[in-house]
Amino acid sequence: MSLDIATTRRIAKLARIGLADDELETVRQKLDGILDWFNQLSEVNVEGIAPMVGTETEAMRQREDVVTDGNCQEAVLSCAPDKSGPFYTVPKVIE
Amino acid sequence: MLTGLTLTEARAGLAARKFSARELAAAHLSAINSLNPKLNAYITVIPEKDVLAAADSSDAHYAAGTARPMEGLPIGIKDLFCTRGVKTTAASKMLADFIPPYESTVTAQLLASGSVFLGKTNLDEFAMGSANINSAAGPVVSPWQRKGDEKAALVPGGSSGGSAAAVAAGLALAATGTDTGGSIRQPAAYCGIVGLKPTYGRCSRWGTIAFASSLDQAGPMTRTVADAALMLEAMAGFDEKDSTSANKPVPAFSKAVGKSVKGLRVGIPAEYRAPGLAPEISAIWEQGIAWLREAGCEIVDVSLPHTRYGLATYYIIAPAECSSNLARYDGVRFGSRAEAPSLDELYERTRAEGFGEEVRNRILMGTYVLSAGYYDAYYLKAQKVRNLIRRDFTEAFEKVDVLLAPTAPSAAFAQGENSSDPVQMYLNDIFTVPASMAGVPALSVPAGLDSQGLPLGLQIIGRHFDEETVLSAGSVIEAAAGFTHKPALFAEAGL
Numbered sequence: 001m002s003l004d005i006a007t008t009r010r011i012a013k014l015a016r017i018g019l020a021d022d023e024l025e026t027v028r029q030k031l032d033g034i035l036d037w038f039n040q041l042s043e044v045n046v047e048g049i050a051p052m053v054g055t056e057t058e059a060m061r062q063r064e065d066v067v068t069d070g071n072c073q074e075a076v077l078s079c080a081p082d083k084s085g086p087f088y089t090v091p092k093v094i095e
Numbered sequence: 096m097l098t099g100l101t102l103t104e105a106r107a108g109l110a111a112r113k114f115s116a117r118e119l120a121a122a123h124l125s126a127i128n129s130l131n132p133k134l135n136a137y138i139t140v141i142p143e144k145d146v147l148a149a150a151d152s153s154d155a156h157y158a159a160g161t162a163r164p165m166e167g168l169p170i171g172i173k174d175l176f177c178t179r180g181v182k183t184t185a186a187s188k189m190l191a192d193f194i195p196p197y198e199s200t201v202t203a204q205l206l207a208s209g210s211v212f213l214g215k216t217n218l219d220e221f222a223m224g225s226a227n228i229n230s231a232a233g234p235v236v237s238p239w240q241r242k243g244d245e246k247a248a249l250v251p252g253g254s255s256g257g258s259a260a261a262v263a264a265g266l267a268l269a270a271t272g273t274d275t276g277g278s279i280r281q282p283a284a285y286c287g288i289v290g291l292k293p294t295y296g297r298c299s300r301w302g303t304i305a306f307a308s309s310l311d312q313a314g315p316m317t318r319t320v321a322d323a324a325l326m327l328e329a330m331a332g333f334d335e336k337d338s339t340s341a342n343k344p345v346p347a348f349s350k351a352v353g354k355s356v357k358g359l360r361v362g363i364p365a366e367y368r369a370p371g372l373a374p375e376i377s378a379i380w381e382q383g384i385a386w387l388r389e390a391g392c393e394i395v396d397v398s399l400p401h402t403r404y405g406l407a408t409y410y411i412i413a414p415a416e417c418s419s420n421l422a423r424y425d426g427v428r429f430g431s432r433a434e435a436p437s438l439d440e441l442y443e444r445t446r447a448e449g450f451g452e453e454v455r456n457r458i459l460m461g462t463y464v465l466s467a468g469y470y471d472a473y474y475l476k477a478q479k480v481r482n483l484i485r486r487d488f489t490e491a492f493e494k495v496d497v498l499l500a501p502t503a504p505s506a507a508f509a510q511g512e513n514s515s516d517p518v519q520m521y522l523n524d525i526f527t528v529p530a531s532m533a534g535v536p537a538l539s540v541p542a543g544l545d546s547q548g549l550p551l552g553l554q555i556i557g558r559h560f561d562e563e564t565v566l567s568a569g570s571v572i573e574a575a576a577g578f579t580h581k582p583a584l585f586a587e588a589g590l
Contacts, residue, residue: 003463007463008459010466011459011462011463011466012459014462014466015418015446015458015459015462016422016425016439016442016443016446017443017446017447017450017455017458017459018440018443018444018446018447019447027455027456027459030456030517031456031459031460031463033516033517033518034410034460034517034518035463037407037410037518038407038410038411038473040403040404040407041404041407041408041411041476041477041480044401044404044476044480044483046476046479046480046483049479049482049483050479050482051475051478051479051481051482052478052479052481052482052485053309053478054308054309054339057294057295057296057339057341057534057559057560058296058339058340058341058342060338061338061342063335072196075196075197076196076428078194078196079193079194079195079196079428079429079430080427080428080429081426081427081429081430081431081432082432088427088428089427090427090438090441091435091436091437091438091440091441093437093438
C-alpha cells in the first residue's frame with residue numbers, strides 16, 4: 001500500500017503544517033520510502049505481547065492536590081510572540 | 096595547557112590553587128574565539144563578563160574552603176537545556192529568540208555543584224539527526240580530519256555534535272548531551288571522547304526541550320570515564336517535576352571507576368555481528384573483547400533476537416512522540432510566529448516556516464502512524480515490538496552483567512555523504528537504538544583509530560540503574576586502549 005497525495009494532504013492538515021502542492025509530492029515520496037521500510041515489522045509475531053508504554057521503570061506517582069507553583073504570569077507571557085495586557089493574542093476567530 | 100585537562104585534573108589544579116577558575120574560564124573563552132568560527136560548535140557563547148563572574152565566585156568558594164564537586168569547571172551545555180536568561184534555540188528557527196524564564200533541573204544541579212557555563216552547544220534541530228547537519232545555526236564541523244583527505248569536512252555525529260566537537264577540540268572540559276536513540280554515544284564515538292547515556296529516569300527531563308519523552312535522557316560527554324562519573328553525580332537525581340524521574344538514591348559513581356572487573360560476565364550479542372559489518376569495526380570489537388578477557392572477565396555469547404527490528408521500531412515511536420511534543424509550537428505562546436489572516440493559517444504558516452525539513456518530516460510521519468486507521472498497524476505494533484526488544488535485554492542480563500558492542504557501524508563520514516536517503520542516515524543508529532528502546536544505560540569509550548586516523552568507539556551496555564558496572568568495565572577498556580590522540584584542530588590556550 002503506497003501513500004497517496006490525498007492522505008499526505010490530510011496528514012499535513014492534522015499536523016498543522018502548511019505545504020504547497022509541489023512540496024506535498026516531495027514529502028509524499030520521502031514518507032512513502034520510510035513507510036515501505038517499516039513494513040519489515042509485519043514479520044514479527046506479537047501475539048499476546050503487551051504494548052510497552054514508556055520504559056516502565058517507575059510507577060506513576062500521586063501527589064497532594066495542592067498548588068506548587070504560580071504567580072509567574074509575567075515570566076510566562078514574556079515568551080509570547082504577541083500579547084495584549086495579560087493575554088495572548090491570535091487572529092480574530094469569531095466575526 | 097588548561098584546555099587539555101580532564102575535569103578531574105582541573106578540579107585538582109584548582110583545589111591546589113595552581114591556577115584560578117578565572118584563568119581556566121578565560122583560557123576556554125579564548126579557545127572558543129579561535130576555533131568556534133571553524134567548528135560552529137557553539138550556537139551561543141555566554142558574555143565574557145558573566146562567565147568570568149561565575150568563575151570569580153568559584154574562586155571565592157575555593158578561598159573559603161567551600162568548593163563543591165564541579166567548582167569552577169568550565170563546561171558546554173547542549174542548546175536543548177533551558178537556561179534562565181540565556182537564549183535556548185534547540186537549533187531551530189522556531190525558537191531562534193527564545194529566552195527561557197526558568198532553568199532546567201539538570202543545568203540547575205550543575206550550577207549548584209559549581210560548574211561554570213561557557214555557552215550553548217550546537218545540535219541537530221530538536222535533537223533529530225545523526226550528523227549535526229540539520230541545524231538552523233548551520234552544521235558543526237568535526238575537529239578530526241581524514242589522513243590524506245584533510246579538506247573533507249567531517250560530521251561530528253549527532254545530535255549532540257556541538258558538545259562532542261567542543262570537548263574534543265578544547266572548547267570545553269566537558270559538556271552535557273541528550274540521547275534519544277544514540278545522540279550522546281554516537282557523536283562521542285565519532286569525536287574520540289566518552290559519552291554516557293544513563294538509565295532512563297536517572298536524570299530529570301524537566302526543562303529539557305522534549306523530542307521523544309519515553310526515550311530522552313540527559314548525560315555527560317567528557318574526556319575520561321572518571322569525568323563522566325563525576326559529572327553524572329552532579330546531573331542525576333530524583334525530581335518531583337518529572338513524572339518519569341527515578342526515585343532512587345544517586346550512587347557514588349566515581350567509586351566504580353577503576354574497580355576490578357575480575358569475574359564479570361560480558362555478553363557479546365550475536366545479532367550485532369551483522370553481515371557487512373566493516374572489518375575495522377569488527378577488529379576493534381575483537382580487541383575490546385580481548386582487553387576485557389585479559390582483565391579477568393568471562394566472555395559469553397548472547398542473543399538479542401529482535402535487534403534487527405530496533406531501527407524501524409524506533410523510527411515509528413520517536414516520530415510519534417515528537418509529533419505530539421512539538422504540537423506546542425503554535426506561534427501563540429512562545430517561539431516564532433508567522434503573520435496570517437486566520438488562526439488556522441497562523442498555525443500552518445508558523446510551523447511550515449519554523450521547522451526544518453527533517454523535523455517537519457518526522458512530525459508528519461508521527462502524525463501518520465498515530466492517525467485513525469494506521470495507529471494499530473504502525474504505532475501499536477511498534478510498542479509491542481519494543482516490549483520484545485526490552486525483553487531481549489532483560490533475558491540477556493540474566494546470563495551476563497554487561498554487553499559489549501561497537502558504538503557505531505562506521506567512523507565519522509563527510510558532510511554530504513549518507514544524506515540523500517533518510518533510511519541510510521538512520522542506519523548510523525543501529526547499535527545505539529536498542530539500548531534506548533530498553534531504557535538501559537550505555538557508555539561509549541574511544542578505543543582506537545581506523546586506517547584513516549579517525550576515532551572508533553566501543554559501547555558497554557548495562558542493566559537498568561547499574562551505571563556503576565558499566566563505568567567499571569568502561570574504565571578497563573579506557574585503560575587498555577590508552578587513547579590519547581588529539582584531533583587535527585585543537586585549541587591550546589592557557590598556561
